[in-house]
Amino acid sequence: MTTTPLPVVHAWTDGACKGNPGPGGWGAVLQSGAHERELFGGEESTTNNRMELTAVIEALRALNTRCAVTLHVDSAYVMNGMQSWLPGWKRNGWRTAAKKPVKNEDLWRALDEQVARHQVQWVWVKGHSGDAGNERADALANRGVESLRT
Template sequence: MTIIAAADGSALGNPGPAGWAWYIDDTSWHAGGWKNATNNRGELMAVLDLLWSTADSDEGLKIYCDSQYVINALTKWMPGWKRKGWKKADGKEVLNKDLLASLDEALSGRTVEFEWVKGHNNHELNEAADDRARAAATAFQKGTAVPEGPGFVPAGTSAAPAEDEPAEEPTEPSLHEDVLTEPSTAAAGSATTVVSCRVPSTVADELVARAQSRGIHPQEFLAELIGRSLETE
């Protein structure tokens, strides 16, 4: 089977308060953003977060984008940029190099199809992603909470309880919401647990930036932070 999603970005002012979002259906979507960024960064980040979110799935991925820049960058221009050390034909550094390098890594080994759709043309998935990206950008503009969504929920599984549904009260205050765990197996064969949680977009951006500076995946960097924190307890 193939996961079908739309990814979109929005910037109020371009650059300005910006948001990104990907959307599969009402039970499986995610959004975030920044206080100041460009529309292109939002478009790229939406695809990147979708790839990260579905990294553990063995299904193919089809992504609808209304940005020809994103599709061309990832399917046509990237090999040449990499050969030239992430430089353009004029010798200048490629814009959004950090996100593009992460996308290059995230696409490795994945079966991903991109399809361009015209924006604001009643494409159901694209419109849903655009609405959520704009809502995230608006939240950063107003300084209100960002509607982040439930994240990736594989088909056939249940999403986290809606906000208006009663849920079990935590036994002690927590900084994170909707903490989920699932069994996994490490490459070396030792038992591990995959832990995911919601954090503010600013924290997520900082984790990604620090991981990129070391050339490792954000999940690997986060695992190191958790390990070091436990060792100092």
């Protein structure tokens, strides 16, 4: 029996916040072959970390089928959470090593759920360094903030 390869998707995500906390936005660029999709949104009162998490969640949520996703993020918070901290948080009942509640637990749980649906490879990119996908995601995140003002 042969298995069908998963659709390949490249995603760039970013969050923005005008004040921390303050009005915030998130953006994502999804590419699969010749197909491309842009997503963005905003929240009236939030933090940059919440918007970074929301961008990744919404990017993965937008995929209707299991995919092989290469996720490009510029957030050390998201990268460290997914690659280092998450297993310990889950093992410790969503408590940090210092026994304090995990900040943004609702979003970490949602992200964990979305990541489980896909085959995800994490790639960290330096923000504002000329990576075209990251620059577009940043512009979309700022568009998310601006959408709150209209």
